Amino acid sequence: MTPDLHLWLIPLLPLAGAAINGLFGKRFSRQAVVAVALAFCGAAFLLALSIAARFSSLTLPHTEQLATWLRSGNFQIDFAFYLDQLSFVMVMVVTGVGFLIHIYSVGYMWEDTGFYRFFTYLNLFMFFMLTLVLANNYLVMFIGWEGVGLASYLLIGFWFLKDSAASAGKKAFIVNRIGDFGFLIALFLLIKHFGSLTFTDVFAKIAPLSPETAGVGLLTSIGLLLMFGAAGKSAQIPLYVWLPDAMEGPTPVSALIHAATMVTAGVYMVSRSHLIFERAPMAMMVVAIVGTLTALFAATIGVTQTDIKKVLAYSTVSQLGYMFMGCGVGAFSMGIFHLMTHAFFKGLLFLAAGSVIHAVGGEQDMRKMGGLRTKIPWTFWTMTAATFAIAGFWPFAGFFSKDAILYRAFQSNWIYWAIGVFTAFLTSFYMFRQWFLTFFGEYRGGKDAAADHGGHGHGGIHESPKVMLVPLVILAILSVCGGWIGSERFDKFLSPVFHPTAVVQEAAPSAPAEEGPSEGLLTSVSIAAAALGLGLAWLLYVKNPELPGKIAASLGAFYTAVLNKYYVDEIYAAIFVKPLVDGSRRILWQTVDQGVIDNTLNETADGARDVSDSVRHMQSGNIRSYAGWVAAGAAGLIAYMVWMGTR
């Protein structure tokens, strides 16, 4: 019998922290705010660790029910939490990386006036994210889904007095909602056809169904709609446009929400619904295509960006594309593996970028950086580890997960693999471009920028305080060692979730009985691609720094298009936003609201006024006219009575 693990505490502890900081934080000292926030977040992490310690003794999956939420006939939804290997991995990643980022934020946000507000929102986010990953049914997951969108909006627009930040928060929330619409329709379809939203119920009903091959059946529709929702949350085509704008938020927010946890919610949701996708081959193909194309698309944009955080944002979109590629070819556990390693190195990349920005006094343009490796050594070395990890060099973390995905992609269709390898080359290129531009060469920032240092008081480029460096170091260690568990062991760990009875695909890592290139050959190709990227970056940014400008000039219009993100935002604005806004203004506001509703009320009031204006002439003060009216009225009454009498 599995003991009561108090799973409900894991999400609710951060919620308590958010409540305390939110209600009273304004009056607390900074130290008190930090104590509250770190205590509750850390407690959740410790609880997760304690579950990890006794993990082997638990019978999984393990459900804990808190209360019944709603019940309508046979349909019931509970507030219940669900622990299996998949949610365990997610909980560890979220609480672990989340806790580290909390610690980092103490240093990064120390000077900010909204200090307590920041930690309130961070804890609130943790609550929603943990609800999302621990839910035992789609509806409680949807609470978490919406909630992390809300927390993202609050945190992106944290410096809400800045117009661009407020707009970015709004854009993120609205684009998320568009995806949520798809998610909701999928939920409605599930309720209608399967009568339940609880994972165990739904998957038990779906398991005996055979895969849909012809046309768009029920499961395919559900799968496509779920993917649409995931595209909104995890920034895939066509709903990725909010993520680059989200860089307006503070850097720890970018690290936590837009790299490590929230954007991975889509991947988690698709993996959780793997039974649906495995029986809807067309939906899976769509997932793989969307993921692959997004990976390539975002990588090409990342090559041209000059803002240190924007490069990382497009990189995140691209890496998420890899995860969806993995899910789309059936390698769900590999997608989750890449999710985990990505959390480590992308989180580290953002935090280190924040450290760099802090060091140069707020400058984010890489063209104004350079030669920083001697001045901020700790940041340099940790960021180096992360850069090698994301490029996919052995033995860093990213290598194992990315390679596993590419191998499985090759087994499905060599085109996915080819695009994936090319994207890996681009990834390596732009990451090392960033590395070289930031840390090597001469410092191009100008004396006053460094000296001014954003009004800190102490001038010059300096290393970050220890409270920011310790999380960097921990994440760097994880970036190096995080992949050593190996894709096979990881897959075996998650197999009770993804291959419970081994009904569907048996083409697991145990039997690569294919003709054609072996795994070793493919691995060498990936490493070669990564090395090529490194070499090209060195060539263009260290050896011949004037070369990039010439190449850009020769590419002309194409380069400008890529630089401007292929004008996707402008296209969306023209097709969707402008007609909606104009339609709202002309039809809904001017015609309906002003014309119909306001006018009706005004006309009614005017009518009442006009009627009384004409009636008031009866009250003339002239007694004789009163007498006349009385006589006429009496005549009328008599007539009425006579008429009644004759009836």
Place this chain on the structure above:
Amino acid sequence: MVPLSYYLVLGGILFACGITGFLIKRNLITIFMSIELMLNGVNLSFVAFAAQWRALSGQVFVFFVMVVAAAEAAVGLAIIIAVYRNRETLNVDRVNLLKL
């Protein structure tokens, strides 16, 4: 024998004259007297019907009408005196302070 209808017609004529005077005369007291004329016309109808059906209640009702008419005349004339004191005129068209 005088048919009942003759009495009723006479009462009706008195009533109509009363209303006409109420409408066209300008002196307050004359208007009042027209009201009394109306009451008299009604009294005649009552007594005529009482005579036709030998019901004495008709005559008792006339008695009450007269009492009320007396009370009304007393109070009304007192009001007219008060109005005359304030407005120095008995012309009903000049008593128009309630004009909007």
Place this chain on the structure above:
Amino acid sequence: MLHLIIFLVFGAICVAGAVNLLVQRHPINSALSLIAVMVSLAVEYLLLGAEFVAAVQVIIYAGAIMVLFVFVIMLLNAGEEERTRGSKVAIVIGIPGMLVGSSLVAWVLLARSGASSVEAGALWGDPKSISRLLFHDFLLPFEVTSVLVLIAIMGAVVLAAKPEQGQQTREEA
């Protein structure tokens, strides 16, 4: 026969007095015409057999109420009626209304009354019968009207009293 002649003669006096009330310009003339109407009405009542009512008509109506009217006319001494511009409504709406109302009432009464006639001579409305009715069946209305008269007295005294010395008379606006 005699009944009819007396009815017609005194009926003519009634109508003539009523019309004269409308035509005269000085209120005192109208008051005197009204007295004539009332006295003729008393004769009509006698013809209908209501001797008590006829007596009360002369004593109260002609003898008290009209005397009061004459008192006030002479007290106020307002003089002849002026020709002021009155109200169009009274003429345009009131007169037709009056005509409609009266004709309707007359039509109803004439339709209901049938061809019955009233005999003359029998004075059956004697004080004894009336008082029996008044103090048995109509005792409550009788008492209430007594109270009404009391209130009217008090009201008339208050309304017509001269303002006290030392008290400001209100100026009109």
